[in-house]
Amino acid sequence: MPVTVIAPNARAFLLQLTIILTWILLYEAADILAYSPHASLWYPPAALSFAALTLFGWRALPAIFIACVLISLRHIELYHPADSVPYLQALYPSLAHSLSYLCGALGLRTLVIRQHLRYTGIVVSFLILAALAALAAALSGVWSLQWAGLLSDSERSAIWLGWWLGDLVAILSLTPLLFLLLDKLNGAQSVVRIGRLVPAIPGKWRDYAFKLSLALIAICCSMLLAQQIRQLEITFLIFFLILPAMWLVYTESVWRSFSGLALISLAIVVLMRVLQVTDYAAVYQFTIAMISASMLYGSAVPLLHATNQQLKQSLTIDPLTGILSRQAFIEQAELVMGRAGRRNTKLCLTVLDLDHFKRVNDVLGHQVGDQVLQQVCRKLQTQLRQQDLLGRFGGDELMLLLPETNAVEAALLCERLRQSIEKLQIKVIDQQVTASFGICEQQPNESFNQLFARADKTLLQAKQRGRNRIEIIAADDFATL
Ligand SMILES: Nc1nc2c(ncn2[C@@H]2O[C@H](COP(=O)(O)OP(=O)(O)OP(=O)(O)O)[C@@H](O)[C@H]2O)c(=O)[nH]1
Numbered sequence: 001m002p003v004t005v006i007a008p009n010a011r012a013f014l015l016q017l018t019i020i021l022t023w024i025l026l027y028e029a030a031d032i033l034a035y036s037p038h039a040s041l042w043y044p045p046a047a048l049s050f051a052a053l054t055l056f057g058w059r060a061l062p063a064i065f066i067a068c069v070l071i072s073l074r075h076i077e078l079y080h081p082a083d084s085v086p087y088l089q090a091l092y093p094s095l096a097h098s099l100s101y102l103c104g105a106l107g108l109r110t111l112v113i114r115q116h117l118r119y120t121g122i123v124v125s126f127l128i129l130a131a132l133a134a135l136a137a138a139l140s141g142v143w144s145l146q147w148a149g150l151l152s153d154s155e156r157s158a159i160w161l162g163w164w165l166g167d168l169v170a171i172l173s174l175t176p177l178l179f180l181l182l183d184k185l186n187g188a189q190s191v192v193r194i195g196r197l198v199p200a201i202p203g204k205w206r207d208y209a210f211k212l213s214l215a216l217i218a219i220c221c222s223m224l225l226a227q228q229i230r231q232l233e234i235t236f237l238i239f240f241l242i243l244p245a246m247w248l249v250y251t252e253s254v255w256r257s258f259s260g261l262a263l264i265s266l267a268i269v270v271l272m273r274v275l276q277v278t279d280y281a282a283v284y285q286f287t288i289a290m291i292s293a294s295m296l297y298g299s300a301v302p303l304l305h306a307t308n309q310q311l312k313q314s315l316t317i318d319p320l321t322g323i324l325s326r327q328a329f330i331e332q333a334e335l336v337m338g339r340a341g342r343r344n345t346k347l348c349l350t351v352l353d354l355d356h357f358k359r360v361n362d363v364l365g366h367q368v369g370d371q372v373l374q375q376v377c378r379k380l381q382t383q384l385r386q387q388d389l390l391g392r393f394g395g396d397e398l399m400l401l402l403p404e405t406n407a408v409e410a411a412l413l414c415e416r417l418r419q420s421i422e423k424l425q426i427k428v429i430d431q432q433v434t435a436s437f438g439i440c441e442q443q444p445n446e447s448f449n450q451l452f453a454r455a456d457k458t459l460l461q462a463k464q465r466g467r468n469r470i471e472i473i474a475a476d477d478f479a480t481l
Pocket residue numbers: 320353354355356357358359361365366367368369370373394395396463467
């Protein structure tokens with residue numbers, strides 16, 4: 001298949017072009033939803049500016065600035081054709097927007113890079129810096145428009161709050177998804193790699209669609225009621241949206257959660273416009289802001305869950321050999337022994353230890369020693385039944401619990417195991433790596449510790465009697481195979 005290689009310069013140009021076009025497209029979308037001049041219910045270009053400047057730093061500045069200038073010029077031509085606005089002054093709002101978001105984005109970049117922020121740290125910093133950058137963009141934006149002669153003093157004081165909220169709501173609800181999309185576009189090389197930080201959660205699309213539909217139904221119902229009844233209290237019904245939204249975020253991947261969040265915010269702003277409930281714009285804007293912040297915090301839950309799973313796994317499984325850790329082996333062995341006692345069935349515990357393993361390390365090195373341990377464990381595992389338990393007591397000492405097995409059967413199995421270790425053909429100087437086994441059959445009401453102590457003593461016997469051998473205690477007597 002032919003492979004297209006894009007030169008770095010062409011790649012950079014494509015990136016700039018993509019940002020400019022997307023920015024303009026988002027501006028047009030926001031313009032449809034503007035409810036008063038310079039005040040949108042939700043202003044997506046701000047989200048793109050913040051996301052692109054955070055991910056690409058200074059490199060995204062030209063694209064953002066050019067997009068702003070183009071839009072400012074068009075805005076002046078459309079809305080102030082008669083005014084003699086010097087075109088140079090049209091640069092003020094573009095500078096105000098670009099520089100405000102650049103400061104916020106650079107702040108976030110610096111924190112992520114210098115402080116090695118973890119996921120929740122990134123979320124908290126993002127929320128604070130997004131709010132500050134949006135505030136700076138709104139205040140400098142209205143001032144710049146006044147300086148350019150496009151806004152009066154009274155208009156300036158009337159619109160800065162709506163401007164701020166519109167920007168902030170869009171940033172909180174759309175930037176997380178834009179972080180993921182732009183990072184993918186950038187070959188997962190960006191500073192904020194949320195997609196990498198949070199593990200993927202496999203889930204059915206049908207379940208995701210169900211949760212998302214519940215959220216959309218909650219939005220539609222509450223907003224229709226608000227339109228019909230037209231009472232402020234009724235608009236607060238939208239807060240119930242938090243239930244499906246949090247269900248979504250706790251149980252789905254960040255990609256699905258953040259796409260859902262973008263869709264939820266889009267549905268609210270579109271319905272606000274369609275149902276003509278813009279009188280309650282502030283309620284809905286605060287709802288989006290609160291839901292977004294909660295979903296962002298909530299998206300740490302799958303991460304915590306995955307970390308817990310990893311921790312649990314590392315406590316249960318011995319990382320070197322992949323067999324049960326000592327603790328996990330003892331816990332499971334006690335359960336199996338309890339069951340055997342109740343059912344009155346036979347059970348054996350074997351403790352085995354590699355012979356002269358210290359020599360393997362001394363002669364061949366610790367790394368080879370590790371490989372020998374891994375090889376031995378793999379070999380043992382292939383010869384055991386599903387109900388048998390294999391665990392590492394520590395060092396080169398392993399434990400093997402054999403349910404529903406009497407001493408004779410255990411001895412036969414262990415003899416096969418002993419031979420298979422011998423056949424591994426790991427030689428140290430002139431000697432083969434072998435193992436010694438101590439087998440004990442469980443006595444009535446015997447605890448794990450008591451059984452282990454006896455099996456360990458039996459192993460010692462095998463070592464003293466020459467190694468590479470099996471010793472058994474069937475009842476109270478020693479036997480040698
Ligand atoms: N490579 C490696 N070596 C380990 C590990 N854990 C313990 N050891 C080494 O395993 C050796 C265990 O030696 P011992 O069981 O005391 O003695 P031995 O040389 O096996 O002799 P006998 O048991 O008496 O046959 C020590 O040298 C430990 O340092 C490990 O995870 N990896």
